[in-house]
Amino acid sequence: MSHKTSAGLLIALLAAQTHFAPSLFANSIRYDFLQGSTTTVVGGSPLVTAIFEDVAPNQVNLTITAPGLTGNSFLRALYFNLDPTMSAPGLTFNQTASSGGVPAAVLSSNDSFKTGGGGKFDVKITFATAPVFIAGNSVVYSITGLAGISAESFAFQDTVSAGSSQSYAAASIQFPTALVVINSTPESSSVPDTGATVWLLVLALLALGLVSRGYRFVPSLVPARAGSAR
């Protein structure tokens, strides 16, 4: 294989990777619902955690756990907002995994759910009261149905209401003496995407292979042979 042919092959591979490969990083949006007025997790566990994670184009996974709900407290409902440029009724939630088998109902409709006063959310997930959703339970939903849906699509605030601050997400938790609504703010993180990692590995191996055969990646692509003249 001539060096020009190899160079052309490498350029073609790079172009294909850029065009066809998935995003190098998958985003996730995490909501921790904390007891009291704290807004960061400092030791201990949040009462409830909800994580939206990009898994594929136009597909997001939502994982819900309640690590801090023990004793007589349990999760009643979760509220989320959708990117206002998208239409909440178009969302499809498929439960793909669960632990504990707590039934839950998912509703999605633009600006349709209040926690009781306050602004309006687009998604409401209501959990059964028997059995109840507590520590040790989990549920995973695959969310599809809207082009362009991503984890970031669930990092928006509810509608404006008098006397209340806007909120990104809320959890309605039944404590022994009262039903309490706890708000949360999103934490965004990016992790290397599995598909992109494979691509990078292939490119790296190809590059190593070409280098090992004595080719240098310079515009002139002169074979690296000591003492040779062009």
Next chain:
Amino acid sequence: MKRTLSLFSQGRPPLNAVNLALLTSVAVCLAGSPGIAQTFSFTNSTEILINDTGNPPTAASPYASALNVIGIDGVIDHITVSLLGLSHDFPSDLDIALVGPTGQVAMLMSEVGGNTKLPVSGLTLTLDNSATDFLPIDSTLVSGVFKPTRQFPTLSFDFPAPAPAGTANAPADLSLFNGTNPNGTWQLFVIDDSSPDSGTIASGWSVSIFTVPEPGAASLLGLGLAGFAFWRFRK
């Protein structure tokens, strides 16, 4: 000489001063008793537009909707209030308060009709302390007669002026108006406390006022006449 008090002599009622005073005092006392009530209804049929903005609470138009009451003798025994033709996409956005002519403030309905979007159209709601049921907190509103109802005892915001300060925390209780003078301007204040839904009260509102004569003046007159009659008898 033994005296006897008799209204009749030889089968005919004597029209002397004593008997006339006695009869008059009894009639006046009866007229002043709580058992005789009258009912008056007043309506403002102008549509109330329930507006919505990005800066709630949003006042309706008009704000307030006024209703003038005149010519009623006596004081309020009790009142009922009717909202005529209520439509709204998210009724729990609504807070509706009534201010009476002498300054009493009562909340008619606040944050009722569902925490989920449950639109209503063309309802007639009558608020009456003596109703059996409260308005539903977390289900669809329907036409009918209900007790004044608020979901929360207080709100974290107040009604915009010119509603009296503290209107948002007024009790859901129409008995506040009992015993007051009904004549004057009654005001209905309607606000929407959450965007983006709006509505209307298409046919306005009405107030039904149940009155009794003021007990003080009538009873005193009756007692006075009875006292005069007794004095005359003893003489």
